[in-house]
Amino acid sequence: MKQASTPLPFAPVAWTITAFVVAALPHLLAMPPLLGAVVVLLCGWRLLAAGKGWRPPPGWLRLLLTVGAIALLAVGFGGLWGRRAATGLLCLMLAAKMLELYRLRDLRMVASVSLFLIATQFLFDERLVYLAYLFGGVLITIGALLRIQLLELGQAVPRSGHLRIIRDAALMLLTALPVALILFVTFPRLAEPLWGLPDEVMDAKTGLSDSMSPGSIADLYIDDSAAFRAEFDGTPPPPERRYWRGPVLWHFDGDTWERAFLASRTPAAKVPPGPDDFLYTVQLEPHERRWLFALDYPVTTPDEAHISLDFQVTRRDPVTTLTEYRMRSNPGFTDMPQLPETLRRLALSLPEDRNPRTREMARQLRERFEDDRALIDHVLDWLREEPFYYSLQTAPLGRHGADEFLFDLRTGYCEYYASAFAVLMRAAGIPTRVVTGYQGGYWQEGGQYLLVRQSDAHAWVELWLAGSGWTRVDPTAAVSPARIQSGARVATGDATGLDWLRSLQYRYDRLQHLWNAWVLGFDADRQQSMMRFLGLPRLSSTGMALLMVSLLGLTILVLAWAWLKRPAGSRDPVQRAWIRLMRRMGRRGLGPVLGETPLAWAERVAPELAEGEKLHELTERYCRIRYGDCDDAGLREHFIEQSRKLSTDRVEPRRMASV
Amino acid sequence: MATATGSPVETGRPKLLDRWLKRRTRLDLPLTLAYRRIFILPTRFGWMLGLLMGAMLIGSLNFNNNLGLLTTFIVAATAINSMLLAFRNLNGLHLRHGAARPVHAGKPVPWRLTAVNHCERNRDGLRLKGPGPDAVFNVPARGVREVTIELDARGRGWHRPGRLRIETTQPLGLFRAWSWIEPTTPFLVWPQPAEHAPPLPEGGDAQSVQRRQAREEGEDFHSLRRWREGDPLHRIAWKASQRHQTLLSRQFRREQSREVFLSLERAPGRDLEERIRIVTAWILRAEAENRSWTLELGEERFGPDRSESHKHACMRALAEL
Numbered sequence: 001m002k003q004a005s006t007p008l009p010f011a012p013v014a015w016t017i018t019a020f021v022v023a024a025l026p027h028l029l030a031m032p033p034l035l036g037a038v039v040v041l042l043c044g045w046r047l048l049a050a051g052k053g054w055r056p057p058p059g060w061l062r063l064l065l066t067v068g069a070i071a072l073l074a075v076g077f078g079g080l081w082g083r084r085a086a087t088g089l090l091c092l093m094l095a096a097k098m099l100e101l102y103r104l105r106d107l108r109m110v111a112s113v114s115l116f117l118i119a120t121q122f123l124f125d126e127r128l129v130y131l132a133y134l135f136g137g138v139l140i141t142i143g144a145l146l147r148i149q150l151l152e153l154g155q156a157v158p159r160s161g162h163l164r165i166i167r168d169a170a171l172m173l174l175t176a177l178p179v180a181l182i183l184f185v186t187f188p189r190l191a192e193p194l195w196g197l198p199d200e201v202m203d204a205k206t207g208l209s210d211s212m213s214p215g216s217i218a219d220l221y222i223d224d225s226a227a228f229r230a231e232f233d234g235t236p237p238p239p240e241r242r243y244w245r246g247p248v249l250w251h252f253d254g255d256t257w258e259r260a261f262l263a264s265r266t267p268a269a270k271v272p273p274g275p276d277d278f279l280y281t282v283q284l285e286p287h288e289r290r291w292l293f294a295l296d297y298p299v300t301t302p303d304e305a306h307i308s309l310d311f312q313v314t315r316r317d318p319v320t321t322l323t324e325y326r327m328r329s330n331p332g333f334t335d336m337p338q339l340p341e342t343l344r345r346l347a348l349s350l351p352e353d354r355n356p357r358t359r360e361m362a363r364q365l366r367e368r369f370e371d372d373r374a375l376i377d378h379v380l381d382w383l384r385e386e387p388f389y390y391s392l393q394t395a396p397l398g399r400h401g402a403d404e405f406l407f408d409l410r411t412g413y414c415e416y417y418a419s420a421f422a423v424l425m426r427a428a429g430i431p432t433r434v435v436t437g438y439q440g441g442y443w444q445e446g447g448q449y450l451l452v453r454q455s456d457a458h459a460w461v462e463l464w465l466a467g468s469g470w471t472r473v474d475p476t477a478a479v480s481p482a483r484i485q486s487g488a489r490v491a492t493g494d495a496t497g498l499d500w501l502r503s504l505q506y507r508y509d510r511l512q513h514l515w516n517a518w519v520l521g522f523d524a525d526r527q528q529s530m531m532r533f534l535g536l537p538r539l540s541s542t543g544m545a546l547l548m549v550s551l552l553g554l555t556i557l558v559l560a561w562a563w564l565k566r567p568a569g570s571r572d573p574v575q576r577a578w579i580r581l582m583r584r585m586g587r588r589g590l591g592p593v594l595g596e597t598p599l600a601w602a603e604r605v606a607p608e609l610a611e612g613e614k615l616h617e618l619t620e621r622y623c624r625i626r627y628g629d630c631d632d633a634g635l636r637e638h639f640i641e642q643s644r645k646l647s648t649d650r651v652e653p654r655r656m657a658s659v
Numbered sequence: 660m661a662t663a664t665g666s667p668v669e670t671g672r673p674k675l676l677d678r679w680l681k682r683r684t685r686l687d688l689p690l691t692l693a694y695r696r697i698f699i700l701p702t703r704f705g706w707m708l709g710l711l712m713g714a715m716l717i718g719s720l721n722f723n724n725n726l727g728l729l730t731t732f733i734v735a736a737t738a739i740n741s742m743l744l745a746f747r748n749l750n751g752l753h754l755r756h757g758a759a760r761p762v763h764a765g766k767p768v769p770w771r772l773t774a775v776n777h778c779e780r781n782r783d784g785l786r787l788k789g790p791g792p793d794a795v796f797n798v799p800a801r802g803v804r805e806v807t808i809e810l811d812a813r814g815r816g817w818h819r820p821g822r823l824r825i826e827t828t829q830p831l832g833l834f835r836a837w838s839w840i841e842p843t844t845p846f847l848v849w850p851q852p853a854e855h856a857p858p859l860p861e862g863g864d865a866q867s868v869q870r871r872q873a874r875e876e877g878e879d880f881h882s883l884r885r886w887r888e889g890d891p892l893h894r895i896a897w898k899a900s901q902r903h904q905t906l907l908s909r910q911f912r913r914e915q916s917r918e919v920f921l922s923l924e925r926a927p928g929r930d931l932e933e934r935i936r937i938v939t940a941w942i943l944r945a946e947a948e949n950r951s952w953t954l955e956l957g958e959e960r961f962g963p964d965r966s967e968s969h970k971h972a973c974m975r976a977l978a979e980l
Contacts, residue, residue, distance in 0.1 A: 179736035
């Protein structure tokens with residue numbers, strides 16, 4: 001083991017640090033920038049130190065820097081102890097290790113913890129692109145370990161050594177794949193987690209939030225990443241019925257819509273199954289929140305989820321990994337034929353001192369229309385006929401948001417319309433709530449699933465009407481029917497050009513879908529269905545483990561056989577011919593003894609052979625071809641032929657005497 | 660009197676393991692490493708990575724994180740591969756004795772091993788472990804390498820190298836594959852020369868003195884060298900000087916006039932060991948002064964002579980006492 005007194009050479013340190021940085025890269029990007037900068041700086045310093053042969057810094061400085069870094073971490077994550085903070089701490093500790101990276105085993109430690117970092121990244125994101133990260137990271141780490149091994153042996157590596165190391169590492173990785181895949185497919189999966197996620201404050205993630213204030217976030221609507229994918233039994237619903245229900249918002253303080261404690265904690269009425277029910281499976285991308293998305297109105301809930309009074313489907317634990325759930329929705333259900341008084345009050349409350357013009361308009365409308373439905377139709381017509389525009393490029397709203405939007409700005413997207421419309425309706429005395437979720441989605445013909453992206457996020461309004469209960473009204477649809485039929489991108493006129501790019505994106509998403517289904521969603525159920533597909537009986541987890549062990553044993557045997565089989569003969573035909581001759585002689589008891597040179601052997605054996613002279617000649621020729629610089633093809637062929645012809649008959653003195 | 664005093668390289672090894680090893684396989688050279696002789700266990704780093712993989716496995720299983728599992732399994736499969744590769748690195752390697760040169764007791768003894776690789780691939784990162792520092796070596800494809808390690812030699816006489824280890828942690832340092840070898844061919848350790856030996860005993864017995872006088876006149880011509888001031892005229896090699904266009908004078912190596920007679924019995928010293936050491940020192944001194952010597956050990960006599968083989972015979976006789 002190297003002592004701290006001999007500084008480590010540059011190359012192994014550089015390999016190790018590269019492995020670490022590659023493994024930590026996604027973590028670094030998710031960290032507060034200052035922390036990421038500290039990690040990169042420490043790595044850079046260590047590289048420089050390795051290049052220039054600097055000594056390790058004194059102990060007190062190391063301690064000071066480490067404590068400082070941890071303090072930074074505590075401040076950077078604002079005291080929120082989540083998984084990001086935990087992996088951030090791991091990155092920071094490894095970076096602090098750079099300050100005392102002066103022994104061989106430290107290098108190995110950093111390299112192997114890099115593997116751990118790679119695995120932890122998948123707690124946050126498991127998309128297909130991360131497969132490249134997995135293989136790249138593991139490849140470089142194996143390379144680093146190979147390079148460290150050379151250091152331990154104390155061998156000088158030729159200059160072109162790095163390429164060779166990459167090649168060797170790639171070969172190791174490739175040959176590891178069969179065993180890894182067998183393990184992956186057959187390793188028994190846990191049906192129940194051993195421990196749950198701590199009820200931690202989740203890291204910020206794009207996606208819907210549980211509140212809505214118009215104009216605060218437009219980022220979501222230009223985010224093309226997938227929110228979820230849905231597969232339908234039978235035909236999917238038409239675009240105008242694809243309203244995926246998310247958080248339902250009741251409270252409005254003049255700026256922000258929020259959920260109501262009462263409504264979200266009370267269980268919903270039981271929805272009976274109907275004749276036109278949609279049956280579908282949703283693969284939900286992790287969004288760090290508890291709610292699931294469903295079409296109206298969910299009949300059954302997945303395990304561990306409950307439906308609230310306003311038909312939000314909520315899970316006990318946040319969705320932190322790709323989650324698949326099965327749903328059944330009955331679109332013909334009437335939600336709440338009778339509205340309880342508490343809910344009515346909740347659905348009518350408005351801050352008194354806001355939006356005077358909207359209130360005035362509502363009062364006038366109320367005077368003109370007795371009937372709620374006529375009033376609503378009138379307002380929708382008004383929205384349609386007045387110059388309202390659907391656009392993501394719009395201005396923020398001030399104190400009287402609904403007033404500013406309805407009478408001045410008149411340009412905005414769903415949140416603007418839903419909020420202003422809801423204010424108007426509440427002012428007119430119609431119980432109103434805002435529903436956020438996703439609307440629409442892209443039907444993937446090739447993959448037979450509906451792709452719903454973040455940009456499909458939507459907000460609409462539900463009004464309580466006597467007779468039909470809570471009824472969905474979408475003011476955005478009145479302004480921009482294209483939004484509902486074709487999505488936000490078409491509606492905002494952003495769909496020009498780059499069609500090929502978009503179709504490429506959709507193709508890629510189909511791959512991603514397969515990936516989700518077969519790799520990420522591979523669980524105990526899929527394992528069993530795969531066994532059925534292969535015609536194997538249903539196995540208990542013990543049976544699965546046995547299958548795994550036997551398959552593994554078999555693969556390792558095959559690998560061992562391929563690697564450990566006796567060395568193949570020489571590639572040189574002359575050498576092969578020579579070895580054949582040796583063998584023939586050996587069978588006669590005339591083979592060379594260990595360490596005997598060809599010439600010495602010929603000297604010893606020739607007198608016993610009938611064709612001793614020829615053996616001498618042949619041996620000399622062999623030595624000339626093999627050890628000389630003779631490269632004449634004719635000579636070589638002649639040698640091979642002669643060696644084949646040479647007789648191994650011994651001299652028989654008695655017969656010779658008799659002749 | 661050749662006593663093979665085995666110097667156990669690793670003392671205190673449980674007898675049970677010893678017996679098992681011996682029953683399992685022959686450890687003597689020459690041998691070819693094969694599966695019965697090769698043992699394999701994780702290194703400390705291997706255990707550490709194993710622990711880390713365990714943590715990765717449990718974490719990924721718990722969160723049903725398939726990509727995390729895949730990472731774990733790829734690492735595990737790589738580890739399994741590296742185990743096979745470590746084994747392969749030793750498997751089929753042929754080992755035999757190298758030439759050994761005797762040395763004096765008290766110094767480390769260089770002991771040589773010859774490794775022959777019959778395969779078409781290199782065997783890198785092999786390590787021969789003895790009591791001293793390890794020897795790291797590579798054997799190229801279809802190549803032969805000689806490795807030298809230093810053994811402790813505590814006393815004179817015949818020793819066996821004891822149990823040695825040939826090992827490798829290739830390619831990742833996760834697993835250590837090793838084989839024991841226990842060569843039975845002994846090596847000779849000459850006695851240690853005394854540090855402050857008395858001067859060579861001058862004179863000797865009558866016979867040797869006579870022989871000495873007979874040789875007194877003889878001067879052996881040794882070589883030519885450039886003439887220096889002070890060289891007598893009769894030393895100048897005129898013919899050669901003419902050929903080389905410069906003055907050359909003949910060099911004579913003067914036969915050391917006095918032979919020495921060394922007798923173990925008559926050597927000073929408190930005990931046998933000390934006397935042996937003193938006689939050893941005398942032999943070395945006689946050799947250094949280029950004098951011939953006779954060694955008397957009880958009934959046996961060696962010499963007189965001053966050749967290398969004479970020295971070896973004397974040293975061996977002393978070592979074997």
